[in-house]
Amino acid sequence: MLLRRSGENQSEDYNLGVITEADEGRVGIDREDILLEIAGAVVNGDPQSLEQVRKTGAEFLGEQALADAIAVAAGFNGITKVANATGLPLDAETETTTVLMREQTRIDQFADSYKANQF
Numbered sequence: 001m002l003l004r005r006s007g008e009n010q011s012e013d014y015n016l017g018v019i020t021e022a023d024e025g026r027v028g029i030d031r032e033d034i035l036l037e038i039a040g041a042v043v044n045g046d047p048q049s050l051e052q053v054r055k056t057g058a059e060f061l062g063e064q065a066l067a068d069a070i071a072v073a074a075g076f077n078g079i080t081k082v083a084n085a086t087g088l089p090l091d092a093e094t095e096t097t098t099v100l101m102r103e104q105t106r107i108d109q110f111a112d113s114y115k116a117n118q119f
Helices: 003-009 030-044 047-061 061-088 093-097 099-106 113-119
Strands: none
Touching: 030 047, 030 061, 047 061, 093 099
């Protein structure tokens, strides 16, 4: 789900800062509590948390939607690690079109280059 772009196309307003705890409140998507729980468990990789979230997720989302949510969270986590490890910069268009989203989520603070400058 492309929240930023699809939200613009559908005139929806999502609070993406909630995802990185840069803001409080709700993101504004259906079933966001369980989806955020799934994403957190996948990124943290704790086996007990993953086991619990699989049970809860299957109950609230169903098996297929749970598998999709886990795959998306794992995929984004992996893609970010590859980009960080290789030092891959954002392309010019992405850098331009994501300025507001990156400010709202403070996602740039997760970049290795940002972290290196802090210490």
